[in-house]
Amino acid sequence: MPFALVQGEPLTVIPQDLYIPPDALQIFLEAFEGPLDLLLYLIKRQNIDILNIPIAAITRQYMEYINLMGNLELELAAEYLVMASMLAEIKSRMLLPRPVVDDDEDDPRAELVRRLQEYEQFKQAAEDMEALERLERDIHLTSIDIPKMDIDVPLPDVMLSELMNAFRDVVNRAEQFASHHVEREPLSVRERMVRVLERINADDFTSFTDFFDPSEGRMGVVVSFIAILELLKESMIEIVQSKPYGPIYVKANS
Numbered sequence: 001m002p003f004a005l006v007q008g009e010p011l012t013v014i015p016q017d018l019y020i021p022p023d024a025l026q027i028f029l030e031a032f033e034g035p036l037d038l039l040l041y042l043i044k045r046q047n048i049d050i051l052n053i054p055i056a057a058i059t060r061q062y063m064e065y066i067n068l069m070g071n072l073e074l075e076l077a078a079e080y081l082v083m084a085s086m087l088a089e090i091k092s093r094m095l096l097p098r099p100v101v102d103d104d105e106d107d108p109r110a111e112l113v114r115r116l117q118e119y120e121q122f123k124q125a126a127e128d129m130e131a132l133e134r135l136e137r138d139i140h141l142t143s144i145d146i147p148k149m150d151i152d153v154p155l156p157d158v159m160l161s162e163l164m165n166a167f168r169d170v171v172n173r174a175e176q177f178a179s180h181h182v183e184r185e186p187l188s189v190r191e192r193m194v195r196v197l198e199r200i201n202a203d204d205f206t207s208f209t210d211f212f213d214p215s216e217g218r219m220g221v222v223v224s225f226i227a228i229l230e231l232l233k234e235s236m237i238e239i240v241q242s243k244p245y246g247p248i249y250v251k252a253n254s
Helices: 035-045 055-071 078-095 110-131 160-176 189-199 214-233
Strands: 004-006 009-011 237-241 248-252
Touching: 035 055, 035 078, 035 110, 055 078, 078 110, 189 214, 214 237
Parallel strands: none
Antiparallel strands: 004 009, 237 248
């Protein structure tokens, strides 16, 4: 059986040149959510009475875990170091001589015991809640019954006259969106005037009929005629006829 897949290919033999760093695989058997969680774990593991904590032993084991985390190159949270300093303070206070009294308030461990008891209660409550069924805790089912509706919708009785009236309204609305497109004429009087001036000069006469092209149709003939009249109006050309009903000639006005 292959022990690995490399780029989709099964690998059954370990390569001889494969280098595995010593810290490539790290296994953490326990995960702690904070310094109180670590202390509670150490106390329960040794069946220690939480009301009578041996500070020296617990401090030593706590520091061993702190050093282990440092050796594994884990980034220690500041709260772990604060708890270590608190344990050291409690340990130093217990080494100092103090009057023999039965008041728990004079015990340096009292504040730590109180915090551990509160944390244990909240942790146990969280575990109890986690053990509950997610149904009706995080997930709520719902159900709904669709009522059966048997509605008989009668078909409308439409008269032919009403149908025709509706059609007439549609036609009227369609006509409101009709548009008129004005197309630009391909023949321009101003352009034809320029063409006439280009064909004549002041020395020669040009036949009047030479300015008309029958292939342009009636529109072309009319545009050419209007262009000649406009030039005559502006005194830019002269029109000459030697005899009645004789040929007409055009030349530029000198």
